[in-house]
Amino acid sequence: MRRGEAAGFGLPIAASLLVICIIVAFAIGRFPISLPELFQFLLSKLTGVPSGLSPTIETVILQIRGPRILAAVLTGSALAVAGTAFQGLFRNPLVSPDILGASSGAALGAVLGIFFSLDVIAIQAMAFAGGVAAVAAVYFIGSILRGSDTILSLVLTGVVVGSLLGACVGLVKYLADPYNQLPAITFWLLGSLSAVTPHDLVALAIPVLIGSLVLIAMRWRMNEMSLSEEEARSLGVPTHLIRATVITAATLVTSATVSVAGIIGWVGLVVPHLARFLVGPAFPRLLPTAMVLGGCYLLIIDTLARSMALVEIPLGILTAVVGTPFFIAVLREAHRSWS
Amino acid sequence: MRLSRRQTLSGGIATLFGRPALAEVGKIIDHAGRSVPIPPTVARVLPAGPPASILLYTATPDLLIGWSRALRREERAFLLPDVAARPEVGRLTGRGNTANLELVLKFKPDLIVDVGSITDTYISLADRVQEQTGLAYALLDGRIDRSADAYRLYGRLIRQEARLSALADQVDAMLRVIKTRVGVIPEGDGPRVYYARGQRGLETGLGGSINVESIEFMGAVNVAGGQRGGLANISMEQILAWDPEVIVTIDPDFARNALTDPAWRSLPAVRAGRVHLSPRLPFGWIDFPPSVNRLVGLWWLGKVLYPSIFPEDLRPIARNFYQQFYHVVITDDRMKQVMENQA
Numbered sequence: 044m045r046r047g048e049a050a051g052f053g054l055p056i057a058a059s060l061l062v063i064c065i066i067v068a069f070a071i072g073r074f075p076i077s078l079p080e081l082f083q084f085l086l087s088k089l090t091g092v093p094s095g096l097s098p099t100i101e102t103v104i105l106q107i108r109g110p111r112i113l114a115a116v117l118t119g120s121a122l123a124v125a126g127t128a129f130q131g132l133f134r135n136p137l138v139s140p141d142i143l144g145a146s147s148g149a150a151l152g153a154v155l156g157i158f159f160s161l162d163v164i165a166i167q168a169m170a171f172a173g174g175v176a177a178v179a180a181v182y183f184i185g186s187i188l189r190g191s192d193t194i195l196s197l198v199l200t201g202v203v204v205g206s207l208l209g210a211c212v213g214l215v216k217y218l219a220d221p222y223n224q225l226p227a228i229t230f231w232l233l234g235s236l237s238a239v240t241p242h243d244l245v246a247l248a249i250p251v252l253i254g255s256l257v258l259i260a261m262r263w264r265m266n267e268m269s270l271s272e273e274e275a276r277s278l279g280v281p282t283h284l285i286r287a288t289v290i291t292a293a294t295l296v297t298s299a300t301v302s303v304a305g306i307i308g309w310v311g312l313v314v315p316h317l318a319r320f321l322v323g324p325a326f327p328r329l330l331p332t333a334m335v336l337g338g339c340y341l342l343i344i345d346t347l348a349r350s351m352a353l354v355e356i357p358l359g360i361l362t363a364v365v366g367t368p369f370f371i372a373v374l375r376e377a378h379r380s381w382s
Numbered sequence: 383m384r385l386s387r388r389q390t391l392s393g394g395i396a397t398l399f400g401r402p403a404l405a406e407v408g409k410i411i412d413h414a415g416r417s418v419p420i421p422p423t424v425a426r427v428l429p430a431g432p433p434a435s436i437l438l439y440t441a442t443p444d445l446l447i448g449w450s451r452a453l454r455r456e457e458r459a460f461l462l463p464d465v466a467a468r469p470e471v472g473r474l475t476g477r478g479n480t481a482n483l484e485l486v487l488k489f490k491p492d493l494i495v496d497v498g499s500i501t502d503t504y505i506s507l508a509d510r511v512q513e514q515t516g517l518a519y520a521l522l523d524g525r526i527d528r529s530a531d532a533y534r535l536y537g538r539l540i541r542q543e544a545r546l547s548a549l550a551d552q553v554d555a556m557l558r559v560i561k562t563r564v565g566v567i568p569e570g571d572g573p574r575v576y577y578a579r580g581q582r583g584l585e586t587g588l589g590g591s592i593n594v595e596s597i598e599f600m601g602a603v604n605v606a607g608g609q610r611g612g613l614a615n616i617s618m619e620q621i622l623a624w625d626p627e628v629i630v631t632i633d634p635d636f637a638r639n640a641l642t643d644p645a646w647r648s649l650p651a652v653r654a655g656r657v658h659l660s661p662r663l664p665f666g667w668i669d670f671p672p673s674v675n676r677l678v679g680l681w682w683l684g685k686v687l688y689p690s691i692f693p694e695d696l697r698p699i700a701r702n703f704y705q706q707f708y709h710v711v712i713t714d715d716r717m718k719q720v721m722e723n724q725a
Contacts, residue, residue: 075623107619
């Protein structure tokens with residue numbers, strides 16, 4: 044009973060946390076902007092009266108910090124929503140959005156783009172295409188191999204194809220020019236939002252919003268997927284269609300985030316557990332909560348990444364360093380909600 | 383003499399297995415303090431990595447076995463055609479302590495040379511290869527102000543001291559002029575420079591990194607020098623907070639995009655046209671590979687950073703450098719292309 048009541052508050056709590064995080068994130072950064080200056084900026088945008096602030100401050104807020112905060116929220120919520128959907132679909136708490144090879148496919152696409160010295164937009168396009176192609180291949184091979192257990196053969200195919208793609212990334216790194224391409228590849232693989240421009244934000248937002256909306260709209264159907272295959276079928280649930288739709292939508296958002304932000308692990312694995320701890324395992328509530336919490340989590344991580352040190356700290360490193368102890372603590376409390 | 387114990391041991395092992403001990407021939411101490419036997423004759427020299435390839439080409443193109451990586455067409459256009467076409471020999475270094483010894487032996491070198499930073503990794507690799515193959519393997523310091531020493535040491539190794547000391551004297555003279563001119567700028571008073579790498583210009587070399595050696599050599603203040611290290615990612619906000627006076631880059635995409643990107647344009651340096659793209663043919667003028675190719679870049683940096691102390695036309699200086707070090711005569715038009723970064 045208590046959990047049920049608390050669950051009702053889970054989403055509002057997460058949403059207010061996100062609002063607070065966004066406000067705080069705007070006030071933090073390597074370029075000093077004071078709170079009064081931020082307020083002055085906001086006021087002038089609302090009233091249309093010139094703020095009298097230096098144009099550099101406006102550039103930082105509108106061109107650099109603002110897009111980056113939005114990108115962090117979008118990326119985090121996309122990875123969390125994809126992770127939650129996959130954990131439900133595969134009925135496995137260890138699954139993350141890259142289980143079907145989206146990240147490794149995107150990594151190979153981007154690394155090849157860097158290797159052939161393409162421009163930034165082409166590298167992002169190759170990453171996106173790589174992620175989608177990898178999952179399509181896994182889905183195709185998995186459905187050919189399908190034995191008694193569809194889910195198991197999909198996951199296993201994903202793992203195998205993922206490690207093959209990982210080996211290909213390793214080969215490209217080995218062949219890359221050590222002075223120029225190799226550092227670029229390494230930075231890319233560690234994940235960062237440091238280079239996000241307003242233009243990238245649009246490229247990120249469209250697929251992420253489409254995919255997330257599809258998943259949110261499917262949240263009632265996904266509840267039915269937690270039944271076993273036979274049970275679901277006997278109730279008339281179109282399991283194949285639901286599975287294909289969820290995988291397509293989750294792949295769309297994962298590939299889009301990876302193409303802009305590089306590889307960011309952990310979020311899609313950890314945040315669903317956190318959300319489950321907060322609102323319980325029922326999808327209609329879980330999915331939106333995970334989405335908001337994911338945005339929060341990555342925004343906090345990215346704010347640390349861009350402000351802690353003179354140099355950027357790669358997101359892939361911070362998410363793991365912050366995520367591991369956090370995950371262990373949550374797991375201690377939350378394993379009950381799985382059983 | 384940090385290596386004396388290992389050296390004694392290897393000598394002992396060599397004697398044990400009946401191979402001629404290293405002590406029987408003339409020996410030389412390389413820049414790592416290692417003892418390297420002077421080969422009786424040297425007709426073939428193998429570079430251990432890209433910096434060594436370049437130094438060996440400038441010194442003795444006739445002896446160079448091949449290149450660490452095959453040269454691109456636009457690079458070959460500025461080198462001796464027959465030497466530039468020599469095969470790719472791969473890298474001995476750069477992957478930690480791994481050398482494919484069969485590959486080394488296949489090329490039948492009389493001498494192996496590595497140029498770069500002297501660290502324990504490269505020292506142990508050199509020791510191991512020298513012990514296992516019996517080939518002389520010399521480590522030369524790749525820092526800019528050790529360039530002349532590197533040429534002289536190499537000259538003694540190949541018994542062509544006169545030929546190489548002529549080149550070393552030229553380097554000495556060049557560096558003396560540059561140092562004297564830069565010397566008038568009080569320490570820490572040079573222009574504040576941001577060194578931009580990557581298509582978005584957000585990678586840079588931290589203080590003391592090999593990537594910014596030429597910039598720091600010229601007395602400029604590296605804005606990222608507050609932290610020591612290698613290459614790192616930097617946030618745009620941090621660059622705006624640094625507000626550098628000059629931006630030097632090796633990336634043509636970045637040099638072009640910075641002029642229109644609103645974030646970069648909010649920097650006074652960008653609006654004032656102070657984004658400078660370094661020439662890069664046949665090899666980079668300021669950063670990579672970190673070898674003697676950077677010497678001509680010092681003049682270029684001088685003109686970028688201190689136009690009043692470096693007033694002379696760069697073209698004849700660069701043409702002379704290409705003639706002396708790359709052994710090619712470049713027309714004025716071609717030199718202009720190199721300096722304006724036209725392909």
